[in-house]
Amino acid sequence: MKTGGKLIKIVFFAFVLLLAFPFKQAFAASFTGYQVVDYAKNFLGVRYVYGGTTPNGFDCSGYTSYVYKHFGISLPRTSGGQFSTGKSVSKSSLLPGDLVFFKNTYQSGISHVGIYVGDNKFINxxxxxxxxxxxxxxxxxxxxxxxxxxxxxxVGTLFKDLGDTHPALVAIKELNSEGIIKGYSNGLYHPDDEVTRGQAAAIINRALHLAAPSSASFKDVSSSNPFAKDIAAIEKAGIINGYSDGTFRPYDPMTRAQMAVIVTKAFKKNVASVSSSQPAYQDVPSSYWAFAEINTIHNIDKTTVYQTSKYRAGDETTRADFAAAIYNAK
Known part of the structure; x- marks a missing residue:
């Protein structure tokens, strides 16, 4: 009986300790990378002090340690020590809050560390x-x-405004990792924003890496236009055409019907095989000018974005729509 009593006391004492000192990883899991980044930005402009570990002055690892300590995570004191912690992440899979490391700065080996903030940038x-x-x-x-x-x-914390259940999430995540589609510096993706014809040209060209002539032939696309080279490249490839008046209208929104034609043409999808098939959508009859291309968008869909009863061909293409279409067609 005495042995049993001691065992109960030990178990009770261990339980009390667990309540008093919870596992740091469990505590940390309740925070997102964006919260880490937002907190880290509070110290922008704080001076550099070698060996510094407080807001009176930081060195690189002192800064990252201080930021993560706020979230209950204890990091080794040096950048080299911090490099031995956590899970390795490829550069293409970086998420806000990840630690990024650099070598051979002021000394050989791992010698500098910062915190990834998104948009290919880091705070340090x-x-x-x-x-x-x-x-x-x-x-x-x-x-x-x-x-x-x-x-x-x-995975949904890639962008603040994309939840884990968003139907285009997988597409956006993959295209973002490949540098084809980007978010904004505030950590948002704006999935419901429209895609303009100029933006569409740029996004498709990032995926296809087309060679561009010196300039586009459209009278409303000057050489200083940010989309000029992309428009010239896709025009040369015959992917997007201009209008009969000689304009391209780079800032006009692209309709979902136009998107279907452009995406299937860019990625060389065989639309002829579906030209005589049954309509995939209630609002796109077989007589519609982009029927075959729209049916193809439905047939190749891996995201469920296009598994709907209606297509809404005349609606503006959103950033989520376009990401899903390109992901499906690649």
Missing amino acids: AASSGVEIDSLSNSYWSSKYAGAKRVLSQP
Whole structure:
């Protein structure tokens, strides 16, 4: 009986300890990468101090340690030590809150660390103070060493306005990782925003990597237009045509019917085989000018975005619509 009593006391004491000191990873899992990034931005402009670990002055690993400590996660003190923690993440799969590492900066080996904020950028305590830099910067890209994820994050946290159940999420995530479709610097994707004809040209060209002539032949697309090269490239490939008045209208929204034609043409989908098939949608009869292309969009759909009773051919194409269509056609 005495042994049993001791065992009960030990179990009770362990339970009390568990309540007093919960596992840090379980505590951390209740936070998202965006919350980490938002907190980290509170210290923009704080000066760099070698060995600094407080808002009076940070070095790189002192800064990341301080930020993550706020969320109940204890990181090793040095960048090299932090590189040995968490789960390795490829550069194409980075999510906000991931730690990004650099080598051979002021010394050989892992020597610098920051926090990925999205849009190919990271926040870090650089020699000039806490700032946001681009991973594409020639200096940082040449020093990039890898990334680690120390925070549990659902896939939906890729963008704040995309939940895990959004039908286009898988498509958007893959195209984003490939650099074909991007979000905004505030961490949003805006899935319901319209896609213009110019934007469509740019997105398709990012997927196809077409060679562009010096300029487009449309009178409303000057060489200074941000979409000029993309429009010229897809015009040359015969993917998107202009209007009879010689314009392209790069800032006009693209309809869902136009999208079906453009996507099936860009990715060389065989639409002839469905030209005589039964209509996939109640509102797109076989006599409709883009019937075959729209039916093809339905047939190749892997996302459920296009598994609906109506297609709404005249509606504007949204960023979610376009991402799903390209993902399906690639």
